[in-house]
Amino acid sequence: MPTITIDGKNYQAEEQENLLSVCLTAGINLPYFCWHPAMGSVGACRQCAVIEYKNTDDKHGRLVMSCMTQVREGGIYSVDATRARQFRGGIIENLMTNHPHDCPVCEEGGECHLQDMTEMSGHTMRRFRGRKRTHRNQYLGPFINHEMNRCIACYRCTRFYRDYAGGTDLQPLARNNQVYFGRHEDGLLENGFSGNLVEVCPTGVFTDKTFSKHFVRKWDLQSAPSVCEHCAVGCNTAPGARAPGNGKDPILRRVVNLYNRDINGYFLCDRGRFGYDYVNSEKRIKNVLVACEKNIISSTAAPGERIHGEIHPEPAVKHLARHLAEVQQGRRRLIGIGSPRSSLENNFALRELVGKNNFFSGLSARDLQLLQLVDRTQRDARIHCPTTPEIESADAILILGEDIDNTAPRVALAVRQAARNRQKRQAQQLQIPLWQDASVRQLRVEASPIFFIGLEKPRLADITSATLLGTPEQTALFADSIAQLILGDDTGARKLAPDCRAQVEQVANTLRQAENPLIISGCGSRSSDIIHCAGKIAATLADTSSSPCSLYLACPEVNSLGLTQFFPAGEGDLEQLAHTLEIHSGTPCTLIVLENDLYRRADRHTVERIFNSADAVILIDTLLNNTARHADLIFPAAATAESQGTYINSQGTAQRFYAVCEGASYIQESWRWLVDAANFCKQKSPQLATIAAWRHSMDLSEALAANFHQFEVLEKIGPDENYRLNGLKIARQSHRYSGRTALGAKAQVAELPPHPDPDAPMTFSMEGIQSPAMTPLSAHIWSPGWNSNQSIIKFQQEINGHRLGVRGSVPIRRQPQPLPEWQLAASVPAKTSKTLTAVPLYRLFGSGELSVGAAAIASVTDIPFAQISREDAQRLDVTAGDIGQLQLGGESHTVEIRISDAQPPGTVGVPSGLPGLETLAALLPAPAQLERRSDREPGETP
């Protein structure tokens, strides 16, 4: 570790590190623009200049860019030297010649790195008297604003978009001070990580358009650490909320990244960043709804659907309490259906209320089995669940049947970085430091091996060394041959077509030779064979190398893996529920559905059997959905940002999230409705009494910890509600939060007391600890002089290190259990001339149940379509763009027909979860028929 001197003080520096990183780690304020902790240095902005002295005799020194200077043992530097300071001020002065100084109307204002660095540089006076160059802005889609006049040409945007995220439709155009960062023409930014431009850009060129619709300054937002609920990766977020005034309820206004080294680092995907707005959607359930008994003369509702009206919560909760009483008297059955998109705490509360034998997963047998297989596989001691930095450092990757671009986007971004590992190794050989980004990237080295075997050509295809496309059955067959080949057995491979065989052999050889191989798969293909094979390959590799092999298994939803923990193998699925309900059809039955749309989970027939066997259906949820149409009573559930709880992500990591704001109107956490009902019961069984006594979210977390050994860690994540720092709770609002009296003035001129938070050691107010340095519970990433999210570097152990303080994510502890022996059964795909096999396709915008409720995402979500091969199109006599009728599992849907060369013949790709086709998701894969029809528009229900 080199020892260096900066302004007369000694520091220990990381070997080969650049001086800027070292200064920032040491807490020295040194302004910069083009450097980014994840993207390294390119030396463009010249903002980070310092003086380097040759030796102690050198009094003059040389101006160098700290980001481009590798620290050397005994190096002497000065950040404070007048010459360096003047130069840095001069750079700001130059940058400002074209900057419009429109801070008051700029949405970056108050969290602008340019403002911060300008202040830091000390430049104050404008001397430029000329005209500023101006640009025309572009329409970049519903997510991102473009205001090019604010650009300081730091090149961060295009470096992120192109180099880091693999996008192609944003580039630096023109030259000199006309340089322009945009698309070749107006249009939606194509890359699924475009939202990061908002944070990567140090100025107000790229800002969040969804935030603009309800914009307030950063300092006026209240925030808390949260977890993205839009897939099972579990990225950490810092959502921001604020009441609009007039005594109205707070609005969730945006989501920004919250650094977690092991999961999301600095970046989120666009579904995660812009999906938050479902919370504000028109479909949001804010009040208690009850099915109207009125005689309806005419309505658009389908038979069996109910018309709902708002009621006051009290009679509704009492109604539920009456049912609970009847259950206690043995006059009624109570069934609880949990959800993979609800917290452990909510699921647990329902399970405790109904009893574990009456608690069901809300998943089809197939989905539950897949998840249990994932869980089982991860329990094998030979399997290691990799963190994001570990994914990024894998030297060979095999992706099996999982469209991670769309099902685990942040993981796909990590895989993209792994493609550069050979290049990085080459750089090290040439003694080019890895942070010297442009120099490393110019090396033409073969990409690190990344293989994809699956259904649809991935966006990652530009970096994959081989892509084998096929049906889930073929994928499993390929994967099985690979597992065999790793053991030296080529029986399976010999049966493959010669070109496939060669590729499979290449994959097996590469994986066998890799020091650090990684297998990625998941539930996306809805094929247990594929997960089995992925486990088998990883276990075999572990056996041959005698160290665990990394295997990332992507789960479908934010808490899929958490929900799975409640159910022993073979129990808890919806088919089973339908069956038990029918057996006990004598007793009246109340069904409590927790944050779940059963129509997305099982076939219509099973769901209807369930509903028909219950005489009361109670739904607790956030958005109106198909299940809501059948509910007698609907309670409004808090969304992630409005509640506290714990999710388990695909890595098996438990993550606590905290309420950012209180839910509007009567919204509360789902478990509270159950506790409220328990409290209304006059007579309480011991179990009911326990439930009625729950006050805090942490009471549930602790009960989970006590009841499930897997969840013991829940007690350790984050402190409980009694925790205080210097006697204070942690403030959700910034110390500059404005207008707190004015906000409620219409209701009451006196300042209203802050909304109490019994669950967390946090306040919904300005009072309390403000400093993210004191606790990671503070999500207001801010440091004196650092108002933008760039200030996260102030709260890392070192640049790119862990966040300081106790972590909010801890892996759950599962009993190790070796994988059982497993053989791939020979499958003979049935093929009749008219029947196709429908297989699931995934879309970043469309496949996420909640995120399509966000207006911006809905506006770019595809229309219902079905994708077939050219061969099948000819056979069926259809052309691309035709309107077709898709028959699947007794349902019929009008779709636009798409043709793809990559679609395996004999299959029809159906977008999973896409609005309009969401009821098909649970059925896939399944036999289907497709034919042309000319009389309907896509999306129209037949």
Add this chain to the structure above:
Amino acid sequence: MPDQTLTKPLTKNICPQHKPPDIERYQDNGGYSGWRKALGMAPEDIVELVQKSGLRGRGGAGFNTGLKWSFVPRGKGSPAVKYLVCNADEMEPGTFKDRLLMEQNPHLLIEGMAIAAYAIEARTAYIFIRGEYHLAAVRLEQAINEARQAGLIGPDILNSGYSLEIYLHRSAGNYICGEETALLNALEGRRAIPRAKPPFPQVSGLWGKPTVVNNVETLCNIPHLIELGSEWYKSLGRCQDAGSKLFGVSGKVNKPGTWELPMGTPIREIIEEHAGGMRDGLKLKGFLPGGGSTDFLGPTDLDLPMDYDAIAKAGSRMGTGTIIVLDDHTCPVGLVLNLSQFFARESCGWCTPCRDGLPWVVEILTRIENGSGTPEDLDLLQEQVARMGPGNTFCALAPGAAEPLQSALRLFEEDFIDHIRKGRCPYR
């Protein structure tokens, strides 16, 4: 027998009345004998010979050519793919020397490239030529074809087992493409912005492979150097620097042009004898010794030899060796403004001091020239000059752009003040 008395190796085949020599005439006149000789030598011996000869790069920086080559990893275990790139971008204001060589004697460049490529063990070479140099491009293409047909380049050259392909690439037009690393980016199809150094191109250049970039004139020196040896080469110079050089003069002289003269030829001799002195009634007020991005020198510097170190000592650079003369009837502010406009336009836009500093310089100079300058403007200009100093910017374009400005502010301060005081350009 090689002619040891040869004094104009670069231009001996050039005769303005004739078409450039085709391969036959070129060979009849001793052409490609350097290449034939080189093929019998070990690459490291060639590198050593060139290094010893003292040949310094003619692209502007004056770096020892052999030394540059020696940084390329060679021999066993070195990367299999290496490149030679000829920098024929020649967009430096006032510079038109490479053009003469390429238009009038293309085979000399091909021969020089072949030897250089052989010396660094490259099997592929590129000529990156300025887009406007149409005639030169046509003639070079033809020369490449002829040489290929004659088996002097291509596969297994003269049964030596060595193969070389030479490709001509025409620039889309941008001064920064002449900067060697920006050139490499442009050649790769990327944006023409310079690269960070280190790594130097010799280690990681074109497509990350070891690459040598040499100027046209530098490469044209190689064939005779190999043939006649380093002692002969050194003896060509009239001073410390070895060899001959193309010098040029532009401005209001009687006979602007370019001539091959010994290194170290005094400036006065070049301007007065070769360029025929100043036009009637005009006096020399100053001159840029080596192209638009060098510092002005004054009449008292006329007796300096055109020699890298001598010019550097006087506070300027020999650059490309092409002199731009400023006479006493031409406004120096206007001249510097014109140059600054060029540099501001040609800035690649990568780094702040250049991208945003040069347009500001243009803004200030325009005001001064138009009569609305203020005394503070001169301080501002000095500050901009300091901001663009060497090391402060990402590449040498901005420091080069600052050179005529900073020296003009010193040498012609009175003119600037006059503009400001009178509120107009005194030359108009």
